[in-house]
Amino acid sequence: MIPALETRNLTKRFGSFVATSDVSLSVRPGARHALIGPNGAGKTTLINLLTGVFAANSGQILLGGEDITALPAHARVRRGLSRTFQINQLFADMTPLDSVMLAIGEREGHGRLGWRPLSADRVVADEAAALLERFRLADVMGSATTLLPYGKQRLLEIALAIATRPRVLLLDEPAAGVPEEERHEVLGIVRDLPADVTVVLIEHDMDLVFSFADRISVLVGGALFAEGTVAEISGDARVKAIYLGEDA
Amino acid sequence: MSGEPAAPSGQAAALLRRAERWQLWEIALWIIAVAMIFVMPSHMLILTEIAILALLAVSLDLILGYAGIVSLGHAAFFGLGAYSAGLFAKFAITEPVTGLLFAGAVSGVFGLATSFLVLRGSDLTRLMTTFGVAMLLAEVVNQTGWLTGGADGLSGVTVTPILGLFEFDLWGRTGYIYSLIVLMAVVFISRRIVNSPYGLSLKAIKRNPTRAAMLGISPNRRIVVIYTIAAVFAGMAGALLTQTTSFVSPDALAFHRSADVLLVLVIGGAGYLYGGILGAVIFTILRDWLSVITPQYWMFWIGLILIVIVMVGRERVTRWQALLPGSAANREAKARAAALAAARDAA
């Protein structure tokens, strides 16, 4: 079976600092794959390499068997690789409706210079409305993004990634910073992601990781330290020593 | 439950339509502009000047207000259009509309060629390259005196009646109507562009290029396209100047013109198309008034206005546009103010 996402000996250096060291990772289609590791382990750097924010120094990235190492970020998205950001990357004074319309419209290739007004695109508008409703954003679709509560912004962050209809979705700490009372909404959305979407999750919340993931990779110092099922990792004494022990 | 899912989609459609609707003040503005033909028949020349400046400012708004590219050399396209129209009339066809399209095309090709310069680097490199390109063109005009008349300008440009029907009159009435129609057409086209999915992607690129790329948008291609379109419009503005004055001077490429049009946009507010028009009206009236008081030194006051606007804060100066009822600027200004406040709290 071709892995949904695969890296081969991926390495990234910033000057003399090795942020990602010889990482070979394989994620099977439909997986719920968690990426954990102490702060500074290079989790976000790895995501940035996968999505093309940074260029790798060496190694390969394959999406569904296709080498995407040299592709720019937007081309990777078009091939079905999408992500959310640890720190919200939204369009501050645009509305959730506009943001989602944009994401869907771009997926459908409507974003090239055109004459048709946004409102003429009923199919996209309907899909946007449905998506907003699913993400509990329907009631605020017309207000500026910055005015939304943080939890709602977090939901929009995920909604935008989903709107591109990814085959592989990378979630970078989706629940980070969300107040307790809004947290269950975000986590519910993450749990309810379509089963055919491969999900790679970075998360610090071990409860969430253990309940959500079917496979876990542990990253330490930029290198892959351990990989296995939830049971294997939670039972691994070395992982506990390095990572879990530190957190507890 | 079954009726519920339709509600958000209806709400979405209504919201989208509302954002695109022609606002009352927009219609009023155009009515006033047309009415000027009859109300102020003795002021046609300055009204023409305003229309041309407005056209240039609208074209700059497309790249500054929508794509977020700071240009210090927008006069390059204006000047190129002006000289293209002048030379075209002199050596080829004297009919103005043909000349207008020719100038737009030349300028557009130049815009396309130079658009790749604004893709890389920071604001600063963009400033420098746009500035450099404008200086380069000015130098070309200066050095090719045999063709362009050099520092003396290109004279002897004859313009025949528009489409062979409407002759330019002494009072500039035809010139104003002609310029106004071009301005209206350009604003109409720009309006369609910014309200399309493409326009939405531009706004997104300006606000957050990282995220825009993560939605599958290739920012570079979008910017090249809008930069080229803006160059076409700016070139047309230059052509209008040539055709309504029958003369082109190197002043069309001068640095102060790039600075002026930035100021126009700052006064009127960027990012909603009409800022260029309102700014052009205010700027031209202000300049005329100042140059009556201090004939030679109005530059001083323009400089002072720039400094005051920046020190007070551009957001605050252009806040009055938010008063325009139901305008997109109104809503955006509110959001922007909130965003600023939030950013200030965070900092």
Add this chain to the structure above:
Amino acid sequence: MLTILFDGIAYGMLLFILACGLSITLGLMNFVNLAHGAFAMAGGYITVIMMNRYGISFYWCLPAAFLVTALAGAVLERTLYRHLYGSPHLDQVLFSIGLVFMSIAAIDYLMGGQQQLINLPPELRGRFEFLGVGIGRYRLFVIIICAILAVALQLALTRTRFGSQLRAAVDDGRVARGLGINVSLIFVATFAFGSGLGGLGGALGADLLGLDPNFPLKFLIYFMIVVTVGGTSSISGPFIAALLLGIADVAGKYYVPQLGAFIIYAVMILVLILRPHGLFSREGGR
């Protein structure tokens, strides 16, 4: 041939002194100060007024030009510039264009629009032959002064306590403040010094470059070329860029006058395309 080279070096050295203030504000303080030429012009006019109206010796005018423009720079930094350090580049551009416009109109109003001439002291006039190279005395004088300044500047930035404090203040103002460094004092001192250098350059250049109210705009492109081509991460980058520009400009005007400034603009754009951070900067640096 060598005479042209010599003239070019003198011109380049002068451009370096004129532009390095800009390089400092731009590179270290990240402020796009298009009004830098206005400070240089002020230095030039101070010299003209002191010499022509009050008959003060040229040698006294140079430090005076430096001090007065430095003071003006300090005052403007305190009152206006410092509010814009965090602003978008567009605001900085608009603000400094405003300053340029005001300075042009003000000088035009006060001094008239004509070219200003100064009478250099007799020992600086004329040329002498040295190994077959025609050497202008004044140009030699300019080269010597500028070379001393360039070396002093390089040492000041890399070897002194002030230099390291400045770099700390720029790298992270908050941390520097935490270390007890008076960041705002450092900024005002740096800005004043940069403006003063511009003023000194303007005074030295009054004879070589010409001086009229349009000076800030006319030479803006040259300053910008020096800074963009040289990069802003060091002093040596702009220095080399200024020398190359000076030599190329003098040689170009001598050999191919019909091309004018064309080549220089084209080269600048080319450099910006190929090396957006400057010709001599390490790629990926701040």
